[in-house]
Amino acid sequence: MRNIVRHSPSTGNGSPDVWGVYEADTGSIQYIVADPETREAALIDVVQNFDPRSARTDFSSADQVMALAKEQGLKITWVLDTHPHADHLMASCYLKQQTQAPNAIGDKVSEIAELWSEYYNLPDTFKPEDDFDYLFKEGDSFKLGKLEVNVWLSPGHTLGSITYLVGDAAFVHDTFMYPDSGTSRADFPGGSSAELWTTLKRILTLPDETRLFIGHDYGKDGREPRWEATVAEHKRENIHLAGDVSESEYRKRRDERDATLALPDRMLHALQVNLRAGKLPEPEADGHRYFKIPANKF
Structure with a gap:
């Protein structure tokens, strides 16, 4: 079954076209954002498919995203990720090879790599500066066609998450969920729930009409998956933030909820791949690749 696709059209001058492609196995939303004038496009948070039962990988979702871009007459000029995902493997390296576009992520991925090299006992294995062409920091900007893309450091879910701001569109990854589902774990x-609170409040300073595109949705109470809502809608309807919610109230609720959550079933596989831009571990003597999973550390 093909993944759900929805188009959020440009709202006018300086506003991008956005397509969201829902990946049902992980509840992830993959994005194409494009300059309507030049047809240059970036891919954001595209999934490398993974079956945790067999440890088999494929690029069917990434291929669908690229086929959609081709169908729309778009030229892919950037391959972007917002953070090293815990719930899916990224397709960054594959997409770079297929499109010849540079790939990028936030510069604090290097700190995340240091952290996880200890968990995996894999010193000197993760070198993001070698696997990504650009490591963006707070305040950086770059061009997508004639549109300017601004980068915000948005920690909380991870220490190195970043948000991409493109006109009236903001790709806010694992910060907000859809308003009826609140916010993401920290x-x-x-x-850090404290850093996530600061990130959420900063995003809500954007103009009310700004379209916020989130990283995940799980179809709460059986509804169709949704991933786009405006700043105004989040201010009014987000179940974790609407009304006069204080930081202490938010953090207590977030931390108590997080304490009940299991690790994502792909997490220990995903981090060792995503810290290498989606490349699997190097082949061993028999020509096969093997994941390394720490026992009893979590």
Whole structure:
């Protein structure tokens, strides 16, 4: 079955076209964002498919995203990720090879790599500066066609998450969920509910009409997956933030909820791949690749 696709059209001058492609196995939303004038496009948070039962990988979702871009007459000029995902493997390296576009992520991925090299006992294995062409920091900007893309450091879910701002569109990854589902967890190594609160409040300073595109949705109460809501809608309807919610109230609710959550079933596989831009571990003597999973550390 093909993944759900929805188009959020440009709202006018300086506003991008956005396509969201839902990956049902992980509840992830993959994005194409494009300059309507030049047809240059970036891919954001595209999934490398992974079956945790067999440890088999494929690029069917990434291929669908690229096929959609081709169908729309778009030229892919950037391959972007917002953070090293814990719940899916990224397709960054594959997409770079297929499109010849540079790939990028936030510069604090280097700190995340140091953290996880200890968990995996894999010193000198993760070198993001070698696997990504650009490591963006707070305040950086770059061009997508004639549109300017601005980068915000948005920690909380991870210590190195970044948000991409493109006109009236903001790709806010694992910060907000859809308003009826609140916000994202902050209990992974390097995460912080205090930093997530600051990130959420900063995003809500954007103009009310700004379209916020989130990283995940799980179809709460059986509804169709949703991933786009405006700043105004989040201010009014987000179940964790609407009304006069204080930081202490938010953090208590977030931390108590996070304490009940299990690790994502792909997490220990995903981090050792995503810290290498989606490349699997190097082949061993028999020509096969092997994941390394720490026992009894979590």
